[in-house]
Amino acid sequence: xxxxxxxxxxxxxxxxLILLGLVVTGVGYSVLAPKxxxxxxxxxxxxxxxxxxxxxxxxxxxxLQAQGTKAGPSLAGVGAAAVDFQMxxxxxxxxxxxxxxxxxxxxxxxxxxxxxxxxxxxxxAPGPAIPSPEYTSGENANVALxxxxxxxxxxxxxxxxxxxxxxxxxxxAPNLRDIEGKHIYEAMVTGPQSMPVFNDDNISPEGKNDIIxxxxxxxxxxxxxxxxxxxxxxxxxxxxIWVFGLGIMIAFAVWLGRKAA
Amino acid sequence: xxxxxxxxxxxxxxGGDDFGSDAVRLDQGHIExxxxxxxxxxxxGLPPHVARMSDLSEKAAKRAExxxxxxxxxxxxxxxxxxxxxxxxxxEMTAFVPGIGEANPYNVILGVCLGLALLGCGMGAVxxxxxxxxxxxxxxxxxxxxxxxxxxxxxxxNFLQEGGKSQIGRRPLIKFSLAGALxxxxxALVLPLVGGLGPLPKDNLSKTIWKxxxxxxxxxxxxxxxxxxxxxxxxxxxxxxxxKESHEVLEDKAxxxxxLMRLDPSIIKSKKEIDWGYDGIVAYSKICTHVGCxxxxxxxxxxxxxxxxxxxxxxxxxDCKVIFGPAKRPLPQLPIEVDSEGYLVARSGFHEAVGPSFxxxx
Numbered sequence: 001x002x003x004x005x006x007x008x009x010x011x012x013x014x015x016x017l018i019l020l021g022l023v024v025t026g027v028g029y030s031v032l033a034p035k036x037x038x039x040x041x042x043x044x045x046x047x048x049x050x051x052x053x054x055x056x057x058x059x060x061x062x063x064l065q066a067q068g069t070k071a072g073p074s075l076a077g078v079g080a081a082a083v084d085f086q087m088x089x090x091x092x093x094x095x096x097x098x099x100x101x102x103x104x105x106x107x108x109x110x111x112x113x114x115x116x117x118x119x120x121x122x123x124x125a126p127g128p129a130i131p132s133p134e135y136t137s138g139e140n141a142n143v144a145l146x147x148x149x150x151x152x153x154x155x156x157x158x159x160x161x162x163x164x165x166x167x168x169x170x171x172x173a174p175n176l177r178d179i180e181g182k183h184i185y186e187a188m189v190t191g192p193q194s195m196p197v198f199n200d201d202n203i204s205p206e207g208k209n210d211i212i213x214x215x216x217x218x219x220x221x222x223x224x225x226x227x228x229x230x231x232x233x234x235x236x237x238x239x240x241i242w243v244f245g246l247g248i249m250i251a252f253a254v255w256l257g258r259k260a261a
Numbered sequence: 262x263x264x265x266x267x268x269x270x271x272x273x274x275x276g277g278d279d280f281g282s283d284a285v286r287l288d289q290g291h292i293e294x295x296x297x298x299x300x301x302x303x304x305x306g307l308p309p310h311v312a313r314m315s316d317l318s319e320k321a322a323k324r325a326e327x328x329x330x331x332x333x334x335x336x337x338x339x340x341x342x343x344x345x346x347x348x349x350x351x352x353e354m355t356a357f358v359p360g361i362g363e364a365n366p367y368n369v370i371l372g373v374c375l376g377l378a379l380l381g382c383g384m385g386a387v388x389x390x391x392x393x394x395x396x397x398x399x400x401x402x403x404x405x406x407x408x409x410x411x412x413x414x415x416x417x418x419n420f421l422q423e424g425g426k427s428q429i430g431r432r433p434l435i436k437f438s439l440a441g442a443l444x445x446x447x448x449a450l451v452l453p454l455v456g457g458l459g460p461l462p463k464d465n466l467s468k469t470i471w472k473x474x475x476x477x478x479x480x481x482x483x484x485x486x487x488x489x490x491x492x493x494x495x496x497x498x499x500x501x502x503x504x505k506e507s508h509e510v511l512e513d514k515a516x517x518x519x520x521l522m523r524l525d526p527s528i529i530k531s532k533k534e535i536d537w538g539y540d541g542i543v544a545y546s547k548i549c550t551h552v553g554c555x556x557x558x559x560x561x562x563x564x565x566x567x568x569x570x571x572x573x574x575x576x577x578x579x580d581c582k583v584i585f586g587p588a589k590r591p592l593p594q595l596p597i598e599v600d601s602e603g604y605l606v607a608r609s610g611f612h613e614a615v616g617p618s619f620x621x622x623x
Contacts, residue, residue, distance in 0.1 A: 145481070152480040152498050156557030156569055167560060168567055168574060168585070191494050194560040196522070201490035202479070202497055225368030227361050260313045260325075260391040 043119075050120030053113055057093050066124055071097070078190060079127020080118035085186035087114045089179075099170040100193055128189040128199075135205040136181035138213035146210030149203060154211070157195075161231040162215050167194055178219055181212040307398050315392045325392035329385050336381025343374035467614040467622070469501075469517040471595060476502040477521060477544065477605040485604045486521070491542050494561045497521040499544065501607065516615055518547040519595055520566070521605070522559060522577060531580035537596040539605065544595040545581050548616040549573055551588040566592070589618070 007013065055064065061072030068074030075082075086092035088111075090104030109117075118130065151160060159165050162176035171194050176184065185208050191197035203211070229236040314321040352367045361369065429436055476485045480498040483505060491497060499519040507513045526541040534543055545566070549556045554570035559577070565584070566575040573586030581592035593615050596608035614622050 148481045153496075156555065165569070167558060168563070168565055168572075171560065173558075191561050194562055196496035196559050196561045197492055197494040199490070199492050199495060201487075201492075202495055207482075222355055223362065223364040225358070225361070225365040225372065256387060259311070259396070260315070 046116050046119045047123045049113075050116035050118070053109075053117050054120055058117070061094075066121060075121050075124070077125040077127045078121060080115075080122040080130050081128040081186040082190040082192065083118035083121045084114055084130050085183050085190060085192060087117060088186075089183055091192070100172065103174055128186075131182060131185045131189070131205070131208075133182070135209045136185045136212060138181050138209060138216045141206075141210045141213035143210065143213045143217050145207070146212070146214030149207050150211050150214050153198060153203065159232065161218055163231040165232075176215050176218075179215065181209075181216070184208075184212050184215060307400070310397055313392065313396065322393065325388070329389045329393070332381050332385030332388060334381075336378045336385065339374040339377035339381060343371060343378065346370040346374065466616075466619050469611055469615055470503055470507060470513045471501050471517055471519075471607050471610040472503075473607060473609050474600070475607045476600070477519070477597065477607065478502045478504075480518075487603045488539055488542060488599050488605055489603070491521060491523045491605075493523050493525055493541070495521075495523050496559045496561075498547070498557070515553075516548065518555060519544050520547045520557065520559065524564060524577060528564070528578050530578050534580045534594060537594050537608070539597055539599055542597065542605065543577065544597050544605075544607075545575075545577070545592045546595065546611065546615040548592075549588055550583075550590040550592060550615075551586070551617060553616045556592065 054062075054066065058066070058072075058075075061069060062075050063069045063072075066075040083092075086101070087109055088107060090107045091101040094101045095104075121127075122129065150158075150162075154162075157165055157167065157173035158176055159173075164173050164175035166172050173195070187195060188198040188203065188208055188211075189200065198208075200208075227240075229240055315325045316322075346367070350367045350370060352365070354366060355363055356366050358364045358366055358369050429439075477497075477499045478485050478501070480500055483500065483502070485502065486497060486499070497520070499521045500514060501517050501519075504510060504513060504517065521542065521544045523542045526535060529535050529538075529541065529543075535541075538544070547555050547557060549568040549570065551568065551571055551573050554568050556566050556568045556573070556575065558567035558569060559565075560567070564577040566577055566581065568574075568586065568588065571587050573588035574584050575581040575588070575592055576584045580594065583589065583591060593611045593613050595611055597605050598608045600606045
């Protein structure tokens with residue numbers, strides 16, 4: 001160790017370090033790249049790893065064979081896409097039983113771990129695979145068509161600007177701001193929680209890419225200088241104007257009608 | 262006071278200027294009076310004039326003057342800032358604006374300055390009027406509008422005498438043709454108004470453009486749907502294929518929009534729903550039976566359809582029965598089947614009128 005430390009300023013050390021970095025990156029890429037492309041090519045060891053993670057983190061609710069229990073549904077046939085969506089957005093594992101699993105910003109699993117669990121679940125029964133990046137980037141897409149598809153298929157729950165909205169009995173459609181294209185795609189194919197399924201026959205992969213492009217365009221959309229009030233439409237705007245608009249008008253009416261001291 | 266007209270503690274003075282002095286005040290409680298209601302209430306007159314601070318002290322008046330000037334000054338200043346911002350701020354720039362977040366400051370500055378300018382003018386004028394302009398009460402008597410009796414009599418005489426000279430009483434032909442000429446022309450004004458209301462609705466409200474054999478097509482793309490493409494848990498937003506030939510696309514779409522869902526047939530409780538569907542694929546009108554909003558919020562797990570406008574909830578497993586909210590009728594189901602090529606088609610049109618109730622709805 002001392003010998004290594006003593007030579008850390010050697011001219012060759014930088015070159016060696018860069019070489020090491022390149023090797024690690026190259027090996028890492030060759031190991032990871034095929035997996036993200038398609039879940040069906042998962043190696044046996046990855047499935048084994050995924051099973052271990054599943055037993056440790058998921059089996060309490062979903063059962064030892066992912067057959068489902070009273071606390072959680074069966075995961076047979078949900079596919080790698082469902083796992084990648086639920087774990088990748090921090091919804092699973094759920095912190096506590098609730099009406100609906102909320103999105104959590106801090107994802108407690110690395111992408112490799114999520115991929116391993118996805119590979120394990122996908123090995124149980126065929127289901128939707130993790131989508132190809134070609135259709136989740138939102139690039140080379142028709143934003144206008146995406147907006148139309150969004151308004152027809154999604155806007156009634158998720159709001160025209162993707163701000164989300166309420167459903168029945170405490171359930172809600174989450175807001176869609178700043179969501180990775182991959183997760184948007186996966187949610188459409190798998191229909192998580194209350195959401196219905198929009199398979200690739202219903203909305204084609206190109207259509208889904210258009211929708212992703214529209215949502216990304218909404219994310220980037222510049223505020224022209226007004227309070228958006230959550231982009232919730234008439235409800236929040238109406239509430240605001242009834243409370244503040246009418247309040248100010250009443251205050252002025254009182255002031256106008258009062259005699260000066 | 263429980264009944265009108267009887268003296269119940271209401272002591273009212275019988276004239277004079279002391280109207281307020283022996284009247285019962287509300288905080289004295291119930292007192293049996295001895296007087297009774299007077300035949301006629303006296304005019305209490307104007308309340309005494311209360312002088313304002315600015316009337317009494319020159320200092321207060323000066324202060325009010327300064328306040329008014331400040332308000333007008335704010336208005337001028339805001340306008341000047343408006344003009345400067347108009348020329349100097351980049352309209353495309355974005356920056357952090359407190360209370361709004363990342364926004365376009367150009368619009369914010371222009372809007373706020375314009376608002377302040379108008380508000381300053383208005384508030385200054387009101388404050389000026391309230392503090393410095395004369396505020397003594399004035400009474401202006403209303404003049405009688407009735408003309409003098411002599412004038413009225415002369416008008417009647419004129420009408421009777423001069424009117425007689427026109428021979429209208431002697432010549433009935435003129436009298437009746439004049440009546441007709443005066444009565445009929447207004448019809449020429451009314452007729453185009455009524456005609457301009459458009460054609461009679463006929464059965465437009467009861468019928469949609471769905472008919473037997475129409476393929477179900479996806480909403481924006483208008484492509485037909487195969488039965489095996491509708492997986493369990495799926496929702497398709499559907500229109501009839503003949504919407505392509507429609508001349509009134511929006512009117513027809515507003516009535517013909519349909520929601521296509523696939524459920525596990527074993528959880529469907531209504532036999533009619535299974536019969537009118539195809540292997541768990543069911544099609545329902547998307548138009549709420551309450552006031553016609555599109556019912557599109559389908560919860561895959563509970564099989565509830567929720568209307569976003571007034572929260573009417575329909576249970577898809579029970580033939581879209583209303584389980585919550587103001588809607589009174591279930592959503593009408595569209596009978597569907599599969600044609601020889603495997604595409605979903607309508608077995609017939611809707612069997613009842615879709616959407617909200619209307620007067621002649623059968």
